[in-house]
Amino acid sequence: MFSSAQGPQAAGTEGMSIGDHPSEHIDQLIAGIDDWRGEMLAALRKTILETDPAIVEEWKWKGSPVWSCDGMLAVGNAHKAKVKLTFAHGAKLVDPQRLFNAGLGGSAWRAIDFLEGDTIDQRALKELIRAAIAYNHSRGQSSAAKKSASGRAPAKRTPGKRRET
Numbered sequence: 001m002f003s004s005a006q007g008p009q010a011a012g013t014e015g016m017s018i019g020d021h022p023s024e025h026i027d028q029l030i031a032g033i034d035d036w037r038g039e040m041l042a043a044l045r046k047t048i049l050e051t052d053p054a055i056v057e058e059w060k061w062k063g064s065p066v067w068s069c070d071g072m073l074a075v076g077n078a079h080k081a082k083v084k085l086t087f088a089h090g091a092k093l094v095d096p097q098r099l100f101n102a103g104l105g106g107s108a109w110r111a112i113d114f115l116e117g118d119t120i121d122q123r124a125l126k127e128l129i130r131a132a133i134a135y136n137h138s139r140g141q142s143s144a145a146k147k148s149a150s151g152r153a154p155a156k157r158t159p160g161k162r163r164e165t
Helices: 022-031 036-051 122-150
Strands: 056-060 064-068 072-078 083-087 110-114
Antiparallel strands (some): 056 064
16 A cells, blocks of 8 residues: 555664564555545545655554654544544644644644545645644754753653752
C-alpha cells in the first residue's frame, strides 16, 4: 500500500523484523477494514504522507497508526461509525477551515471525525499538518534555546507542585 517510512525514516523499528515494520502493520490494518472506513484511513494516510517527506509512520498502543515529524503529529483510528484523526497538539494550531470537529474542549488534543460519505479537504488537511509540523519544530527549537542559554536542559515540572526555595 503506502509504505513510505523505510530506511532511516522508519521510527520505532529497532529490534523489529521486516514483518514488524510500522508501515506493514498499517498496511495490514487498512486491508483488514473492508468497508468505507478502510478506504478513508488509506486516503488520510496518503494525504498525510504527501504533505512532507520528513513525516514518518509509527505503530503505537498495539494498534494505532501514528504520523510524526519532530514529535507526534496525529494518530488515526477506525471506530464503529467513524474514522478519527486526532492531532496531538491540535489545541495549539490555527484551523482556519474549521476541520476540527471533535475534542474541542480539551487543552491539547483536537480531532477530525470522518463519517461515511464525508470527503477529505486535502488542501486544508495538508495546511493543518504543516501547522502541526511547524508547531513541533518551534517546540524543539525553544527547548534547544533554553538548554544552550543555561548549559543544561530545562527542568521538568510536575503540575500542581511548587519548588521549595
